[in-house]
Amino acid sequence: MTKMTNDISKLMSDIGAQAKRAAHDLATASSKAKNDALRAAAEAIRNDQAAIQTANDIDVVEGKAKGLTPALIDRLVLNADRIEAMASVLESIADLPDPVGRVLADWDRPNGLNIRRVAVPLGVIGVIYESRPNVTADAGALCLKSGNASILRGGSESFHSSKAIHDCLIQGLKFADLPEAAIQRVPTTDRAAVGEMLTMVGTIDVIVPRGGKSLIERVMADSKVPLFKHLEGICHTYVDADADLQKTRAIVVNAKMRRTGICGAMETLLFDKALGDQPLKDVVADLIEAGCEVRGDAHTCGVDGRVVPAQDSDWDTEYLDAILAIKVVDGLAEALAHIQAHSSGHTDAIITENEAVAAKFLNTVDSAIVMVNASTQFADGGEFGMGAEIGISTDKMHARGPVGVEQLTSFKYQVTGNGQIRPT
Numbered sequence: 001m002t003k004m005t006n007d008i009s010k011l012m013s014d015i016g017a018q019a020k021r022a023a024h025d026l027a028t029a030s031s032k033a034k035n036d037a038l039r040a041a042a043e044a045i046r047n048d049q050a051a052i053q054t055a056n057d058i059d060v061v062e063g064k065a066k067g068l069t070p071a072l073i074d075r076l077v078l079n080a081d082r083i084e085a086m087a088s089v090l091e092s093i094a095d096l097p098d099p100v101g102r103v104l105a106d107w108d109r110p111n112g113l114n115i116r117r118v119a120v121p122l123g124v125i126g127v128i129y130e131s132r133p134n135v136t137a138d139a140g141a142l143c144l145k146s147g148n149a150s151i152l153r154g155g156s157e158s159f160h161s162s163k164a165i166h167d168c169l170i171q172g173l174k175f176a177d178l179p180e181a182a183i184q185r186v187p188t189t190d191r192a193a194v195g196e197m198l199t200m201v202g203t204i205d206v207i208v209p210r211g212g213k214s215l216i217e218r219v220m221a222d223s224k225v226p227l228f229k230h231l232e233g234i235c236h237t238y239v240d241a242d243a244d245l246q247k248t249r250a251i252v253v254n255a256k257m258r259r260t261g262i263c264g265a266m267e268t269l270l271f272d273k274a275l276g277d278q279p280l281k282d283v284v285a286d287l288i289e290a291g292c293e294v295r296g297d298a299h300t301c302g303v304d305g306r307v308v309p310a311q312d313s314d315w316d317t318e319y320l321d322a323i324l325a326i327k328v329v330d331g332l333a334e335a336l337a338h339i340q341a342h343s344s345g346h347t348d349a350i351i352t353e354n355e356a357v358a359a360k361f362l363n364t365v366d367s368a369i370v371m372v373n374a375s376t377q378f379a380d381g382g383e384f385g386m387g388a389e390i391g392i393s394t395d396k397m398h399a400r401g402p403v404g405v406e407q408l409t410s411f412k413y414q415v416t417g418n419g420q421i422r423p424t
Helices: 002-026 031-047 049-066 070-076 080-095 134-145 156-175 192-197 213-222 245-257 277-289 298-303 312-316 332-342 355-364
Strands: 103-108 114-121 124-129 149-154 183-185 206-210 235-239 266-272 293-296 323-329 347-351 369-372 409-416
Touching (some): 002 124, 002 149, 002 192, 031 156, 049 080, 134 183, 149 192, 206 213, 235 332, 266 332, 277 298, 277 323, 312 332, 347 355
Parallel strands (some): 149 183, 235 347, 266 323, 347 369
Antiparallel strands (some): 114 409
16 A cells, blocks of 8 residues: 555656646747647547547446446536537637736836736646546646646546547647647546645646535645635526516526536526416426426425425535426515525526616625526536636635636736836
């Protein structure tokens, strides 16, 4: 065991040292080189689709044998459309403006000094993730575009898929004559590697954990490295008394059922009692017909006998499955109070045609993403025009909401003088 621990420690130390050197080169890499690498990687993903699919098939078989839930299997599965989507995301990231070197502010002092605040890369970014193999492509590409080296540690569930995708990213780096260590993948499923990453304060500048609650809790408890993270996605939709009921039925089903295993999936529906029982009954029927188990308060149970009585714990549960909790509320104030008490600060939405109510909801709900008349499933960097995101942050320092290329930069001050000295 000691030898294995020592081996993992050396492996991660070597990876960290290589990443640090690569980050130095990437900080001044040209936009053209980075974009060429991303487009070449996209081409490699398309050319190697069969190999990626074969690797993913192995992961899916092994995942089912391990007893992964249907939601986790859905996150894991790749098909032709999802592989093409990965390639397209790389190209969309290449098309984004280069975030490095942006002049964020520029001013002159009375003494003639010119001061500029300029965007610079963070350095080395560690990404720890479960199940979703596409994170390998998204995270590696976002870090590269923003001039950062990355260390990717995917879960054992997606081990083979991630390797096949990472091979394509390396092809892109080679094509653009950028260091291969710019995007490194931890080549072991040993959990000791995660423990090492969490203490690599000398080489890793920030860690992004993406996965289940247990993973995030462990990273939060043990990491000595700063984090971009969210613990849970307990997302709400409030159907206001002035909601358009046609919009409501479409939005609610999409927000819950489009993909139940993503962090932006709605987990609690708040329904204004002023709308009456028939609209609620229609929404419940829509959800059940779509394959959703509905858990509701006494009022909701009363409109449809198929509703399962909700427990107190349901209001604080991220199901990541085809399960939804519904509560009938008495107006906006009660909805806001419920969201304040139970939201994880990820994404919350309102459906209403009342502009004043919408404005109050937007200004009052303290979540990273707040929406009006739209599905919470849009809580995604790609849908925000950011190309993709490395994760969603519910923190309030530095980055909040989708973490894209701009959020993966910091800044420095460049001060230019003409012989000025500070008076004594």
